[in-house]
Amino acid sequence: MNEEKFKELKKNTPELIMFLKGMPKGGDLHNHSLGGGYAEIIYEEAIKNNDFYDLRTHKFLNKKEYKNSDKSEKIISIKLLEKNHIEDYFDNYSMRGLKNKKDGASHFFNTFTNVLSTKIKEEELILEILKRNQLENMSYVEMISDCVPTNLIEKFKASFDIDETFNLKKIQSYCKILGKNITKENMSKLNLFLDNREEFLKKNGIRDVEVGYMPYLRRMTCDLEVFFIEAYLFILSSCWDSRIVGVNVVEIEDSLGARRNFQGQLKILRYLYEYFNIMFPKKEINLSIHAGELTIERETLENMQDRIVSTIFLTRNKLKRKFPIAKRIGHGVSVQWETKETLEIMSEKKIPVEICLTSNEIVLGVSGKEHPFNLYKKYNVPMVICTDDEAVSRGNIVIEYLKAIERYDINYCELKCLIKNSLEYSFLEGESLYVDRNCEIFRSEFSGMKTIEELEKGIVANKNLILLNKKLKMQLELEKKILEFERNY
Known part of the structure; x- marks a missing residue:
C-alpha cells in the first residue's frame, strides 16, 4: 500500500x-x-433477568420490581413487548431512536440507565x-x-x-x-x-x-x-x-x-x-x-x-x-x-x-x-x-x-x-518502541528495521528487553502486523 x-x-x-x-x-x-453492548445482544440477557417492560420509562422490571410498582397498564409483559412494541425498545437503547427526539445528549445519556435496568452483568x-x-x-x-x-x-x-x-x-x-x-x-x-x-x-x-x-x-x-x-x-x-x-x-x-x-x-x-x-x-x-x-x-x-x-x-x-x-x-x-x-x-x-x-x-x-x-x-x-x-x-x-x-x-x-x-x-x-513519541523513528535496538524479516531478527535479539516492556512488545507486534497486512493486501 x-x-x-x-x-x-x-x-x-x-x-x-x-x-x-x-x-x-x-x-x-x-x-x-x-x-x-448492542441493543440486539443486550435484549437476550434482559429477557432472562426480567418479566416486564415499562413503556413510560423504557426500563425492564423483574417480578419483585413489578410488585413494588404502580402496576400501570403501561407496564407490559415481555411477550407483549415482542409482539407490539419491540421498536420502542430498540429506539431507546441506542441512538437509533434519535430521529424521534430533539435532544441528542439527553437521549444518549438516558440509554445508560435503561441498560442498567436489564441487569446484564x-x-x-x-x-x-x-x-x-x-x-x-x-x-x-x-x-x-x-x-x-x-x-x-x-x-x-x-x-x-x-x-x-x-x-x-x-x-x-x-x-x-x-x-x-x-x-x-x-x-x-x-x-x-x-x-x-x-x-x-x-x-x-x-x-x-x-x-x-x-x-x-x-x-x-x-x-x-x-x-x-x-x-x-x-x-x-x-x-x-x-x-x-x-x-x-x-x-x-x-x-x-x-x-x-x-x-x-x-x-x-x-x-x-x-x-x-x-x-x-x-x-x-x-x-x-x-x-x-x-x-x-x-x-x-x-x-x-x-x-x-x-x-x-x-x-x-x-x-x-x-x-x-x-x-x-x-x-x-x-x-x-x-x-x-x-x-x-x-x-x-x-x-x-x-x-x-x-x-x-x-x-x-x-x-x-x-x-x-x-x-x-x-x-x-x-x-x-x-x-x-x-x-x-x-x-x-x-x-x-x-x-x-x-x-x-x-x-x-x-x-x-x-x-x-x-x-x-x-x-x-514499559518503554516505547519510538523515539520522542515519533512513530517513524525506532529506538536504537530496532533502528532502520523496515521489513518483517528485519523486525523478526530484532525481536529475537532483544527478547529480554521485550519481556520487560509490555508496550514495546505490543508495538512491535503491531508494526509486524501492519507490514504483513500491506504485503498481502
Whole structure:
C-alpha cells in the first residue's frame, strides 16, 4: 500500500471499509463498557433477568420490581413487548431512536440507565466488546468500567466516619483515615475480582485482545466527599494491581453538579496525585479525563475558556501550572474557545486528545468543519481515534477511522500514525518502541528495521528487553502486523 493506491481506495467507501476492518488498528483508549453492548445482544440477557417492560420509562422490571410498582397498564409483559412494541425498545437503547427526539445528549445519556435496568452483568458487556474488537483486528482496549469491587468501595466509604461537613482543607487528615484500609486482606478483594473477570474472558474465547481497566469518577452525581473517597481508592487500586492502568473522570460537564464542584474535584485529584506519587514512587499514576465535551449552546464562554488547560494541570490557578498531570484528554471539542496556548501546551507536552467523532456528532451536534480535528492537526497535537460508546452510537472503531479519513482527508501515512498513537499514548506499562513519541523513528535496538524479516531478527535479539516492556512488545507486534497486512493486501 502506498499513497497513490490509498488515494484511489478513498474514492470507494465500501472498499475503504473493508480495508479498514482488515487493517491492524492497535487500541481503543476511550471505550465505556456500559455503552458497548448492542441493543440486539443486550435484549437476550434482559429477557432472562426480567418479566416486564415499562413503556413510560423504557426500563425492564423483574417480578419483585413489578410488585413494588404502580402496576400501570403501561407496564407490559415481555411477550407483549415482542409482539407490539419491540421498536420502542430498540429506539431507546441506542441512538437509533434519535430521529424521534430533539435532544441528542439527553437521549444518549438516558440509554445508560435503561441498560442498567436489564441487569446484564458487566462482564457480559466487556466480553461482547472484546469479541467485536477481535473481528476488527484490534489488539488492545482501555475499558472505562466498574473494575473495583463494590464490597471494597463500601468498605472504604463505611470507614470514612467524620462528624463534620467535608472540608478540602482537611484532606491530609482524611487520607490518614482512608489509609487504615490499606491491608492485604482488603486489597485482595480487588485482585480476586480482576482474577475472576480475567478467567471469565479467557473461558469465553478472548485471546487476541488485551484489556486495561480504568475505574471512573463521577463529576455530576457525586458530592465532594464521595468523589474524594472513590478517587483515593481508584488511584490506590491503579497502583496496587497493574491490570488497572489508570483512572478516568466522566459525566456531563455542563450539569449543575459538575459546574459547582469542578475546582474542588481538581484540588482533590491534584492532591491525591502528589500523595500517591510519594507512597508509590515507582508507579505511573495515569489520569485520562473527559474535558471540553461542550458547545456554546450548552455552556458559557466563562466556563469553557480554560476547561481543557485547567484539566491538564488540575488547577485553574495559572501560577500553579508547573507540569501537566492529566496524561490524556477525552473529547476536547471546545478547545477553540480557549487560547492557542492550550494547543501549544498539548503539542509540546505530548498530551493527546481522544477523538470520538460519532459521539461528538450525535451528542453535541458537532461534525465536519465544526469539529476541531483540523485545529488539533494544525498545531501538531497528538490524536487518538476512539469509539466512546460504540453500541449506543451504532458504530465501531472502523466507522471512526472512516469518518476521520473521509471528513479530514487523512492520507495513508497519517492513518498509520493515528493507529500507532493508539498504543504509544496508551497506559500500557514499559518503554516505547519510538523515539520522542515519533512513530517513524525506532529506538536504537530496532533502528532502520523496515521489513518483517528485519523486525523478526530484532525481536529475537532483544527478547529480554521485550519481556520487560509490555508496550514495546505490543508495538512491535503491531508494526509486524501492519507490514504483513500491506504485503498481502
